[in-house]
Amino acid sequence: MKYLKLKATTFLIAATLASPLAAQEAGGRLDIVVQPEPPGLMLGLVQNGPTQLVAGDIYESLLRYDGDLTPMPGLAKSWEISDDGLTYTFKLNEGVTWHDGEPFSADDVVFSADVFLRETHARLRASLAYVESITAPDPLTVVFKLKEPFGPFINAFENGTMPIVPKHIYEGTDFANNPANATPIGTGPFKFDEWVKGSHIHLVKNEDYYVDGLPYLDEVFYRVIPDAAARAVAFETGEVDVLPGGSVENWDIPRLAEMDGVCVTEKGWEFLAPLAWMWMNNREGPTANVKFRQAVMYAMDRKFMRDVVWNGFGTVATGPIASSTNFYSDDVTIYDHNPDKAKELLAEMGYDGEPVRILPLPYGETWQRWAEAVRQNLSEVGINAEIDSSDVAGWNEKTSQWDYDLAFTYLYQYGDPALGVSRNYTADRIKKGSPWNNVEGYNNPELDKKWAAAATMVKPMERADAYAEIQKEIVDDVPVAWMQELTFPTIYRCNVNDLVTTAIGINDGPRNAWIEK
Amino acid sequence: MTIFAVIVSRLSKAILTLLAIAILNFFLIHAAPGDPAVVLAGEAGAADEQMIEQLRERFGLDQPLYVQLGKYVAGIVQLDLGYSFRQGAPVAELIADRLPATLLLTLTAFVVSLVMGIVFGVSAAARVGKPSDSVLTTLALLFYATPLYWLALMAVLVFSVWLGWLPGFGYETVGANYTGFTRVLDILSHLILPALTLGLFFTAVYMRMARASMLEVSQLDFVKTAKAKGLSDAVIRRRHILRNAILPVVTLAGLQAGQLVGGAVLTETVFAWPGIGRLMFESLAARDYNTILGVFLVSAAMVILFNIVTDIVYRIVDPRIGARS
Numbered sequence: 001m002k003y004l005k006l007k008a009t010t011f012l013i014a015a016t017l018a019s020p021l022a023a024q025e026a027g028g029r030l031d032i033v034v035q036p037e038p039p040g041l042m043l044g045l046v047q048n049g050p051t052q053l054v055a056g057d058i059y060e061s062l063l064r065y066d067g068d069l070t071p072m073p074g075l076a077k078s079w080e081i082s083d084d085g086l087t088y089t090f091k092l093n094e095g096v097t098w099h100d101g102e103p104f105s106a107d108d109v110v111f112s113a114d115v116f117l118r119e120t121h122a123r124l125r126a127s128l129a130y131v132e133s134i135t136a137p138d139p140l141t142v143v144f145k146l147k148e149p150f151g152p153f154i155n156a157f158e159n160g161t162m163p164i165v166p167k168h169i170y171e172g173t174d175f176a177n178n179p180a181n182a183t184p185i186g187t188g189p190f191k192f193d194e195w196v197k198g199s200h201i202h203l204v205k206n207e208d209y210y211v212d213g214l215p216y217l218d219e220v221f222y223r224v225i226p227d228a229a230a231r232a233v234a235f236e237t238g239e240v241d242v243l244p245g246g247s248v249e250n251w252d253i254p255r256l257a258e259m260d261g262v263c264v265t266e267k268g269w270e271f272l273a274p275l276a277w278m279w280m281n282n283r284e285g286p287t288a289n290v291k292f293r294q295a296v297m298y299a300m301d302r303k304f305m306r307d308v309v310w311n312g313f314g315t316v317a318t319g320p321i322a323s324s325t326n327f328y329s330d331d332v333t334i335y336d337h338n339p340d341k342a343k344e345l346l347a348e349m350g351y352d353g354e355p356v357r358i359l360p361l362p363y364g365e366t367w368q369r370w371a372e373a374v375r376q377n378l379s380e381v382g383i384n385a386e387i388d389s390s391d392v393a394g395w396n397e398k399t400s401q402w403d404y405d406l407a408f409t410y411l412y413q414y415g416d417p418a419l420g421v422s423r424n425y426t427a428d429r430i431k432k433g434s435p436w437n438n439v440e441g442y443n444n445p446e447l448d449k450k451w452a453a454a455a456t457m458v459k460p461m462e463r464a465d466a467y468a469e470i471q472k473e474i475v476d477d478v479p480v481a482w483m484q485e486l487t488f489p490t491i492y493r494c495n496v497n498d499l500v501t502t503a504i505g506i507n508d509g510p511r512n513a514w515i516e517k
Numbered sequence: 518m519t520i521f522a523v524i525v526s527r528l529s530k531a532i533l534t535l536l537a538i539a540i541l542n543f544f545l546i547h548a549a550p551g552d553p554a555v556v557l558a559g560e561a562g563a564a565d566e567q568m569i570e571q572l573r574e575r576f577g578l579d580q581p582l583y584v585q586l587g588k589y590v591a592g593i594v595q596l597d598l599g600y601s602f603r604q605g606a607p608v609a610e611l612i613a614d615r616l617p618a619t620l621l622l623t624l625t626a627f628v629v630s631l632v633m634g635i636v637f638g639v640s641a642a643a644r645v646g647k648p649s650d651s652v653l654t655t656l657a658l659l660f661y662a663t664p665l666y667w668l669a670l671m672a673v674l675v676f677s678v679w680l681g682w683l684p685g686f687g688y689e690t691v692g693a694n695y696t697g698f699t700r701v702l703d704i705l706s707h708l709i710l711p712a713l714t715l716g717l718f719f720t721a722v723y724m725r726m727a728r729a730s731m732l733e734v735s736q737l738d739f740v741k742t743a744k745a746k747g748l749s750d751a752v753i754r755r756r757h758i759l760r761n762a763i764l765p766v767v768t769l770a771g772l773q774a775g776q777l778v779g780g781a782v783l784t785e786t787v788f789a790w791p792g793i794g795r796l797m798f799e800s801l802a803a804r805d806y807n808t809i810l811g812v813f814l815v816s817a818a819m820v821i822l823f824n825i826v827t828d829i830v831y832r833i834v835d836p837r838i839g840a841r842s
Contacts, residue, residue, distance in 0.1 A: 029692065036799065039557065039603045048560035092794060122558070122568040181605055197614055198606075198791025200691045221691055225789040226799075233673055234686055234789075393551025393804045396559045433569055435559055 028515035030496065031244040032506065033231050034222040037391045039476045041192065041201070042181040043163040044112065044170075045120050052160045053244060054201055054222050056507035058099075059186035061089055061164060062109065063157040064140075065503040067270050069163045069326065069415045071154060072502070073414065075104070075164060075187065076142075085149035085458040096210045099191045100164050107138030111167035113144075118173060127156045127419070152326075152416030158271060159508060161414065189215035199224060203510075216514035228364060232256060241496055244366070244506050245269065247490020250311040250366050256491050263494040266313065266487040268505020273322040273420070274488075278408035278481040283443040285405050286356060286383075291349040295477040296406070297335035297379040298342035300374060300434055306484055309370045313489055317482035319419050319475040324469070324485070325413045326414035326460075327467035341380040348405040357388040361431045364396050367408060370483075374406075399435040409435070410486055415503070418455035425479060426451050442479030520829060526827070531821045538817045539593055542810050543586055552578055553603055553804045565704050574808075578604045578744065589810070598814065599807035603800075608811035612793060617689055619792035622784070623777040624714035625708060631770055633716070634723020639759060640767075642731035653724065661721040669714045669787040676710060686789040711788040715781055719773055723766055730762035737761075763834055771827030775820035779812065 038050035062076040071079070076090040096104040114134045117124050130150040135143050146153065156162055164187065169180050184192050189211075190203035201222040205215055223240055225231045232252045235241045237257065245268070248256065257264045280287040280296065287293060301317045321328045342359050354380075360371035367425060378385040385406070399407050413420035423429050426448045429437040430463040447470060454466035490506060492499055495516040499509045554572035573579045577588070592599050598608040620817075634728070641653040660668075677685030687704050734740070743753045763803050782794035793812060800808040831838050 031691075039560070039803070040605055046557075046560075064650070094748075125567075177605075198795055199687055199789070202692065219692070223687075223691065225686060225790075225792075226786045226795060227789070229670060230673065230787055230789060233678055237678055237681070237685060239686060278750075285711060365547065390550070390558070392802055393549065393556050395551075395556045397550040397552075400555060431566060433555075433566060435555075 003085055005252075012284075013368040015055055024213075024216055024497070024514045025517060026213075026465065026514070027218050028216075028517070029219045029221065030217050030242065030510060030513065030515070031223055031240040031245045032510075033225055033234065033240050033244060035225065035231065035247055037198065037226075038201075040181060041139070041184045041195070042165075043184070043186075044116050044165040045158070045176060045181065047121065047123070048158050051506075052507050054203070055163070055184060055186075055506070056159050056188075057203055057220060057510050058184050058188045058192055059159060059163040059165070059191040060188045061157050061159040061162050062092075063154075064508060065158060065271055065415070066501070067267060067503055069155065069270060069503055070265060071157070073157075073489070074157070075109070081154065085151070088142075088144040088146075088153065090142045092142065093210050094140065098187055098209055099185045099206065100166075100169075100170075101167050104164075104166075104187050105139040106142045107139070108167045109135050109142045109164055110136045110420075111171060112164045113162060116165050116170055116175060118135050118458050119160060120395045121161075123414075123419075124156065124161055126423075127153060127161075141447045148456050150418070150456060151458070151460070151463050152414075152455070155271075155415040155419060157415070158504065160504070165353075166431060169251045171288040187462075188377040192218055193219075217510055220510050228252075237493065241493045242499065242506065243491040245490050246363075248491070249364060250309075250313060253311060253313070253491065255488055256376070258460075261494050262491060264489045264491050265500050268490055268500040268509070270324045270500070271415050271503035273413040273415070274323045274410045274486040275317055275320075275413060276408065276483045276486050278483065279399065279404065279407045279409060280478070280480055281402065281405050282443070282479060282510070283402065286349075286351060286354050287405050289349050290477060291345045291353060293481070294335070295345040295349075295351075295381065296378065296383070296481050297478055298338040298345065298480070299337075299383065300377045300483075302339040302483060303337065305370060305373045309366060309373055310484070310486075314487050315485040317484050319466065319471045319482055320425065320480075321417055322413050322485045325421070326416050327464050329464075329468040329471045331468060332472050335478075339357040339381050351383070353382070353384050355384040355386055357406040359388050359390065359395065359398055359404045360489075362390055362392050371408060396435050399439050400433050402432065402439065402441065407439070408483075411436070418451075422451040422455070425474065440479050442477070443475065445477075447473060492504055496515045519819060520832060523832075524825065527825045530663055530712075531818075533752050533827070535814065535817060535819060536590070536593070539810065539814055540586070540590065542813045543589055546806055546809055547582060547802075549804065550803075551804050553806060554578060556803050566825050572602075581718055589807075593814070596809040601805055601808045603803055604803040604808070606827065608818065610817055611796060612811055615793040615796050616778070618790060619778060619781060619785070619794065621704075621708065622711055622715065622790055622792060624836060625712040625721065626781075627773060627777065629712060630716040630719035630773075631723060631766075633720045635727050635763075635766060637720070638693065638724040638727025639731055639754070641728045641756065642735070645728075645732060654728070657721040657724045659721075660717045663718075663727065665718060666783050666787065668717065669711070669784060671785070672710050673712050683707075685710065689789050711781075711784050714788075715784045722769060726766050726769055727762065731758055734758045734762040764831065767827060767830050767834060771830075773822050774823040774826070776816075777823075778819045779816035788821050 034050050034053055036050060038054055040046045041055045041056035043051060060075050062074050063071045064074045066072055075092055078091045078092045080089045092106060096100050098104055117126055130146050131144055132147045133145045166185050169185060170178060189206050191206050191207050192306060193204045195201045203220045205218050225234050228249050232248045235243050235256055256262060280293050282288055306316055311496060318330050321331050336509040349505050358371050358375055361367045375385045375387055424438055425442050429441045430441055431437055448471050454463055457463045490500055497514050497516060498512045501512050502508055518798055553576055554569050557572055558569050569746050577585060601608050601611055604611060637653050644650045663770045673685040684707050690708055695703050740757060777794055781792060782798050785792040785794040797812040799805045
């Protein structure tokens with residue numbers, strides 16, 4: 001009898017927890033780890049990961065995107081794309097104010113895109129090259145007119161890509177040195193309150209937020225904890241509620257995930273879709289030979305690396321486009337683990353044992369171990385590889401000056417191959433001095449034309465065909481060694497609901513999040 | 518030479534030394550691969566030539582190295598440490614923000630380790646060969662040999678995770694808004710683990726040094742004389758042996774004091790203590806030239822300052838030093 005009663009209670013508790021009808025509860029505080037400490041919070045000026053994480057609650061963009069990259073209302077409540085793909089018209093939400101009380105209007109959008117970000121935002125500038133004019137016919141309407149159709153343009157209205165900044169504060173000033181950068185003013189669900197350098201950043205609820213009832217949380221603390229092991233302990237002791245992806249080393253994740261009331265999700269990275277690969281220097285050394293590059297692919301047991309080095313998180317990559325990005329195709333040559341084939345290719349090319357240097361990405365232990373696993377695999381087929389470690393600045397210098405043989409990296413794809421993929425493979429992006437372009441020096445004029453054409457096609461079906469063709473071709477050339485689609489699991493307390501609901505995850509997560517008491 | 522003359526002569530030399538250090542640091546930091554513009558652009562996840570050129574121009578990195586050096590030295594001479602473009606704030610302000618936390622941590626560790634080291638060292642020497650001496654010596658050896666980093670993590674694990682007695686991170690309870698005495702207690706509870714971790718190593722060093730030095734001095738002839746005079750053991754130990762045996766400890770303490778500003782990087786990192794060591798380490802990784810040069814310069818100034826203080830303390834502890842020169 002006692003046993004039965006116990007069971008009934010358990011069932012009742014389980015039912016309460018699982019109930020999808022639980023009403024959202026207002027109030028409470030959320031502590032989120034931010035690492036490393038951001039250099040600044042003015043999202044229009046700085047767009048690194050930590051800045052996007054924190055400032056994503058302060059600033060907003062016209063659109064948000066769900067996990068399938070379908071646009072959702074943001075500052076814009078509705079939008080329309082003309083049939084010729086040239087005119088994008090946005091209707092803005094009414095009654096939006098800046099955190100300092102000034103009204104928000106279409107002029108702010110025009111100023112942000114056309115003046116501010118055009119000067120400060122390298123990635124958006126590339127998309128703005130397709131734009132002929134940005135106008136505000138009335139205070140609640142913004143029109144972007146393009147010179148030619150640009151399929152991925154609908155993905156350019158994300159917060160890290162086109163954050164809307166206040167015209168009344170920045171017009172006519174030196175943007176980078178404006179004292180207001182220290183106290184960011186946005187339209188978002190949370191306001192900046194305080195930043196104690198080296199310790200935490202405090203955001204408070206925006207009481208005047210234009211979406212009724214949002215946000216639920218009273219305040220959000222972003223906690224700076226510089227040591228990875230200490231971050232794991234901070235979560236264990238309840239000091240923090242959320243560990244954003246990449247906060248702790250992978251081998252700590254299973255342990256934390258097993259704790260009571262702890263949830264783990266791999267969602268929230270669909271927009272960024274980080275794809276990791278090794279650049280292989282196409283200009284000189286053994287890596288200049290396509291047979292050598294193919295041999296590297298066959299030599300590596302990438303599934304083993306995923307399972308062991310990344311603790312099973314992620315997906316082995318098939319080519320340049322991640323499977324969550326639009327226009328992915330798996331109709332390509334598959335490089336499975338085949339050491340014999342690798343040896344064959346090396347013999348064909350007459351590899352003489354010339355040593356190659358592997359440059360790991362200096363982002364922690366996981367990346368170091370990944371490089372060691374690659375070296376192990378390469379030496380098994382007779383490739384003489386050594387690891388050439390460096391810190392972040394050194395890595396930037398070596399890759400941007402092309403001083404490497406094999407170099408680990410990963411790049412965000414921003415939902416569309418024309419935004420985040422082609423930049424690594426077309427010849428016009430071979431430029432010394434930046435690690436975010438065609439660093440490997442791959443030069444294929446035929447494919448360059450196809451990349452360019454695919455970007456400006458109007459019909460999604462045509463684009464899909466074009467990109468499928470590109471993927472098939474480039475995978476045989478192996479300009480880089482595609483490693484895996486990375487997922488950075490978010491670890492959080494299960495009583496935090498609706499934390500990850502969009503394609504950019506926690507970056508705008510606190511907007512909808514609520515805590516079950 | 519009077520103490521005053523010593524101070525004047527040392528200070529004038531110190532200024533030249535500092536200037537030389539500043540120039541040397543400048544070249545060292547510029548010799549490291551990468552620059553702040555590339556790092557900053559790199560973090561944006563996308564960058565074009567225009568962006569990097571813009572950043573270099575803003576940071577003044579587009580000018581020849583000697584012009585940059587000239588500007589930097591001119592600034593330093595006017596006590597201007599420059600501007601951190603990465604953090605968008607004057608370097609002096611960044612350092613001043615972090616200095617109190619670091620000094621609280623390092624000074625506490627310093628005082629605690631000095632007092633404990635001398636007390637344990639002296640008592641171990643008084644009981645040489647006995648079990649209590651062996652226990653103290655073994656413990657000292659253990660803490661002397663244990664890596665600080667490991668000790669810090671274990672301290673967090675035991676006292677914070679398992680026992681839940683003390684907070685394992687930070688400087689105070691974030692968001693609690695304590696004031697007055699409650700705040701002091703709160704900061705103290707956060708201070709205990711990092712200060713002890715940092716202090717244990719030096720406690721061990723001081724203890725070993727004090728013990729050895731006490732034993733050595735106690736063998737000297739004047740101690741026998743004092744004994745023959747009929748003085749009590751306690752008086753001999755305090756007035757005769759300790760006073761002579763303390764000099765090597767003062768030397769070591771001077772060395773540790775010099776590291777008060779920059780010497781706690783590991784401890785600050787593990788305990789998320791918002792101090793200057795972390796500022797230095799993070800600025801180095803980001804190649805934030807002005808900030809790192811500023812921290813180096815302040816650290817160098819501290820080393821020089823405490824060398825002078827040590828010299829003065831020598832003269833007070835052992836008047837023969839001043840008389841000889």
